[in-house]
Amino acid sequence: MTTHPANQQFDVIVVGAGPAGSAAALLAARAGLKVLLLERGEYPGAKNASGAVFYGSAILNELIPNWWEQAPVERHICRRDIAFMSPTTAVALDFRSAGVGFATAPYNGFTVLRPKFDRWLAAQAEAAGAFVLTSAVVDDVLREKGHIVGVRVRREQGEIYGKVVIACDGVNSFLAKKAGLQREFHPHELSLGVKEVIGLDPAIIQDRFHLTDNDGIAFEYLGAITEDVHGGAFLYTNRDSLSLGVIGQVSSLVERRKRPYELLERFKAHPAVAPLVRGGKLREYSAHLIPESGWAMKPKLYTDGMLVAGDAAGFCLAAGLYLEGMNYAMQSGLAAAETAIFACQKNNFSARVLAAYQKNLKQRHVSTDFRAYRHAPSFVNGPRLQNLYPEMVARGMEQIFRVDGTPKRKILPLTYRMVRQSTIKPGQLLRDVYQVARAYLW
Amino acid sequence: MRIAVCLKYVPDPSTIEVDPLTGLIDAGRVLYMMNPADESALELALRLRPSNGTVTVFSVGPVEADRLLQDALAAGADAALRVWDDSLGSLKPIVTTMLLAAALRVKELPDLVLCGGHSVDRGSGTVPALLAEHLDWPVATDVTQFELRSGRMRVQRRLARGARAESEVTLPAILGLESGLVHLRQASLPNLMRVKHTPIPLYGLEELGLSPQDLHFPAMTLHEVMPPRPRTRVMFTPDIHGSVQERVAQIMSAGVAGKTGKILESGTPEQQADAIIAFLRQRGFLEQPT
Numbered sequence: 001m002t003t004h005p006a007n008q009q010f011d012v013i014v015v016g017a018g019p020a021g022s023a024a025a026l027l028a029a030r031a032g033l034k035v036l037l038l039e040r041g042e043y044p045g046a047k048n049a050s051g052a053v054f055y056g057s058a059i060l061n062e063l064i065p066n067w068w069e070q071a072p073v074e075r076h077i078c079r080r081d082i083a084f085m086s087p088t089t090a091v092a093l094d095f096r097s098a099g100v101g102f103a104t105a106p107y108n109g110f111t112v113l114r115p116k117f118d119r120w121l122a123a124q125a126e127a128a129g130a131f132v133l134t135s136a137v138v139d140d141v142l143r144e145k146g147h148i149v150g151v152r153v154r155r156e157q158g159e160i161y162g163k164v165v166i167a168c169d170g171v172n173s174f175l176a177k178k179a180g181l182q183r184e185f186h187p188h189e190l191s192l193g194v195k196e197v198i199g200l201d202p203a204i205i206q207d208r209f210h211l212t213d214n215d216g217i218a219f220e221y222l223g224a225i226t227e228d229v230h231g232g233a234f235l236y237t238n239r240d241s242l243s244l245g246v247i248g249q250v251s252s253l254v255e256r257r258k259r260p261y262e263l264l265e266r267f268k269a270h271p272a273v274a275p276l277v278r279g280g281k282l283r284e285y286s287a288h289l290i291p292e293s294g295w296a297m298k299p300k301l302y303t304d305g306m307l308v309a310g311d312a313a314g315f316c317l318a319a320g321l322y323l324e325g326m327n328y329a330m331q332s333g334l335a336a337a338e339t340a341i342f343a344c345q346k347n348n349f350s351a352r353v354l355a356a357y358q359k360n361l362k363q364r365h366v367s368t369d370f371r372a373y374r375h376a377p378s379f380v381n382g383p384r385l386q387n388l389y390p391e392m393v394a395r396g397m398e399q400i401f402r403v404d405g406t407p408k409r410k411i412l413p414l415t416y417r418m419v420r421q422s423t424i425k426p427g428q429l430l431r432d433v434y435q436v437a438r439a440y441l442w
Numbered sequence: 443m444r445i446a447v448c449l450k451y452v453p454d455p456s457t458i459e460v461d462p463l464t465g466l467i468d469a470g471r472v473l474y475m476m477n478p479a480d481e482s483a484l485e486l487a488l489r490l491r492p493s494n495g496t497v498t499v500f501s502v503g504p505v506e507a508d509r510l511l512q513d514a515l516a517a518g519a520d521a522a523l524r525v526w527d528d529s530l531g532s533l534k535p536i537v538t539t540m541l542l543a544a545a546l547r548v549k550e551l552p553d554l555v556l557c558g559g560h561s562v563d564r565g566s567g568t569v570p571a572l573l574a575e576h577l578d579w580p581v582a583t584d585v586t587q588f589e590l591r592s593g594r595m596r597v598q599r600r601l602a603r604g605a606r607a608e609s610e611v612t613l614p615a616i617l618g619l620e621s622g623l624v625h626l627r628q629a630s631l632p633n634l635m636r637v638k639h640t641p642i643p644l645y646g647l648e649e650l651g652l653s654p655q656d657l658h659f660p661a662m663t664l665h666e667v668m669p670p671r672p673r674t675r676v677m678f679t680p681d682i683h684g685s686v687q688e689r690v691a692q693i694m695s696a697g698v699a700g701k702t703g704k705i706l707e708s709g710t711p712e713q714q715a716d717a718i719i720a721f722l723r724q725r726g727f728l729e730q731p732t
């Protein structure tokens with residue numbers, strides 16, 4: 001390897017200061033490596049869609065004990081709702097826990113506002129000794145004899161060298177493509193999320209959602225919310241605001257000529273949602289892509305001199321019940337850092353040594369989870385699960401509860417009649433039941 | 443040639459969120475930046491700097507303002523200096539100016555001081571002129587262009603209604619520049635990395651040879667902040683004492699009366715100043731002498 005001036009040579013260059021990048025930089029810096037963390041935004045988090053539930057509390061707790069005491073968190077999640085919607089009704093499954101891990105340390109999940117949270121996390125990496133540089137857009141990778149040896153920043157004399165480059169530049173990773181590790185995505189593999197943060201008095205939030213102190217709730221919505229676009233919606237409580245949004249598969253948005261913000265407006269006007277957001281004031285609006293196809297989108301994860309982590313590697317579990325990206329981003333970032341540390345010990349940065357990444361990902365349960373749920377995305381993104389069944393459930397409940405002088409039907413005949421009236425064939429229904437089971441049960 | 447540039451650390455207006463419930467600015471979300479007019483002043487200073495010249499940047503502000511001075515160093519400024527003192531509670535332009543003037547004197551006084559014309563936050567536009575008063579130097583404000591010609595500065599100034607004025611000032615001088623004249627150059631990667639941990643010299647009151655008493659001016663206290671209220675509409679009614687013609691004319695003009703003013707051309711500056719004061723008294727803007 002050629003030598004470069006010391007101030008331009010790092011052990012590890014991490015690109016992107018999202019949860020993946022900051023976690024990777026933090027761990028590598030703690031191991032005593034010379035780490036550079038590059039972020040294109042004016043500050044870490046500036047470019048990140050704000051408002052999310054972070055389910056990685058236990059992971060972060062290993063790095064920074066009782067991290068929630070110093071981090072900008074909003075509320076810890078101890079209620080989760082899954083609602084099936086028709087245009088006018090909603091049936092919800094309500095999960096509440098005062099149990100260990102939900103309402104007590106280390107907690108299961110926290111709502112966070114990304115601009116604040118990402119900034120804090122990057123500051124932790126900086127405190128651990130990483131050199132954090134913002135307003136630095138990475139344009140390309142640098143190669144020597146086929147090995148990736150650094151990156152080029154879009155500035156004068158922007159070449160900077162690192163023994164290992166960790167690409168954490170988010171969904172549709174420019175770097176993974178430049179390195180030839182990732183292909184272009186198809187529109188059906190990507191979803192577009194549009195999100196709003198709506199300001200609301202904390203007292204009203206506690207009242208309206210039956211919360212005490214810093215408890216929080218996360219709602220996921222399936223069914224007619226996105227009309228015939230494949231997708232779903234969510235609503236989370238922050239301290240003095242709500243994060244809510246709609247996620248729609250890019251290909252079906254295009255096909256149905258639907259604009260995401262129209263869906264968001266419709267969502268907010270739904271009779272089950274409108275009372276929750278009433279009186280709130282819009283604070284922020286943002287849109288961002290989500291890699292939805294899980295395992296199928298996984299790029300090659302390493303090459304000579306480079307590793308890919310987080311959304312850049314497709315590690316985002318967006319499958320109906322789950323919308324988890326930050327925790328996997330962090331886990332994969334840590335696994336990448338462990339790999340870089342190992343390579344530095346061996347002083348060998350070839351793909352053969354970096355292949356240890358796969359083992360590290362498995363140890364951190366990233367690849368195992370994605371393999372386990374590999375059937376979920378394509379099926380969950382299908383029209384029947386995203387739109388038809390949830391709507392049938394909601395309509396079915398409406399019929400069960402309606403008292404209008406007609407004879408009461410029992411649930412089974414009612415279901416039978418609804419299936420008969422719909423476009424679903426009984427064989428298909430059985431196959432779908434099997435698929436749901438395969439996707440989520442075993 | 444030694445050039446000084448005054449950089450103000452200001453909130454980025456695009457990040458300001460007013461809490462709809464209290465009417466207060468949500469301080470946790472505000473990001474700060476270099477005042478835009480000062481950014482072009484810095485770029486123009488860097489372009490003007492001869493090979494044996496220097497550009498030094500000054501800021502009166504809290505520790506966070508170091509970042510902005512580091513950015514200036516990354517862009518090519520030669521030295522930076524920050525003024526702050528924890529005893530400084532609230533800063534009025536006159537205090538800021540006094541501190542800036544003292545800071546300029548720390549080293550040999552420069553030949554030229556470039557300021558922005560207005561800051562985007564308080565924006566009183568008074569600092570360049572007050573600084574001129576302190577240093578007893580000439581000042582040109584609302585400057586859109588300048589050129590150094592055999593030791594004299596030729597400046598173009600923007601006047602009201604699109605008019606321009608050309609003037610000349612002798613150095614040392616202070617210029618207050620309009621914003622948006624030029625963009626600040628982008629720093630190279632090595633420079634950006636170099637300045638990240640460059641310490642910025644800090645001068646407090648003591649180092650500047652000032653005492654808190656020197657900065658004592660009648661203070662203004664903030665009592666309450668209220669969300670804006672729409673102004674009450676006043677219905678126009680014509681003066682019933684006037685003749686029919688006068689009333690019709692009033693109705694036709696919907697109560698709009700042109701502003702009347704007077705151009706003072708004759709007299710000594712003192713006499714002109716007296717005339718202005720008399721005019722303001724007559725209009726009720728100044729109290730009558732007791």
Ligand SMILES: Cc1cc2nc3c(=O)[nH]c(=O)nc-3n(C[C@@H](O)[C@H](O)[C@H](O)COP(=O)(O)OP(=O)(O)OC[C@H]3O[C@@H](n4cnc5c(N)ncnc54)[C@H](O)[C@@H]3O)c2cc1C
Nearest residue numbers: 448502532533534535538558560561564565566567568569
């Ligand atoms: C912590 C803090 C508290 C404050 N409290 C008050 C307060 O209570 N009351 C009040 O009226 N104002 C307060 N201010 C703002 C006060 O500092 C004025 O903004 C300042 O005196 C300049 O006035 P201006 O913005 O109107 O400047 P302008 O005259 O509009 O600015 C013109 C140019 O002067 C230069 N300049 C102005 N300020 C500085 C600076 N600080 N450092 C370097 N160059 C500068 C810049 O080149 C600028 O473009 C406070 C500021 C701070 C940081």
Ligand SMILES: Cc1cc2nc3c(=O)[nH]c(=O)nc-3n(C[C@H](O)[C@H](O)[C@H](O)COP(=O)(O)OP(=O)(O)OC[C@H]3O[C@@H](n4cnc5c(N)ncnc54)[C@H](O)[C@@H]3O)c2cc1C
Nearest residue numbers: 016018019020040053138169170193288310311325326329
């Ligand atoms: C609407 C919506 C809601 C979501 N809700 C949740 C949720 O509730 N819970 C959850 O866990 N996940 C959620 N996700 C997914 C989650 O946001 C991502 O999985 C997660 O942010 C991935 O982290 P990351 O670090 O890999 O990438 P990112 O967070 O995307 O960070 C990438 C960083 O790299 C920077 N970057 C990109 N390109 C360059 C470049 N060329 N040079 C320099 N820097 C660059 C970016 O500015 C950014 O800071 C949601 C996503 C969306 C869109």
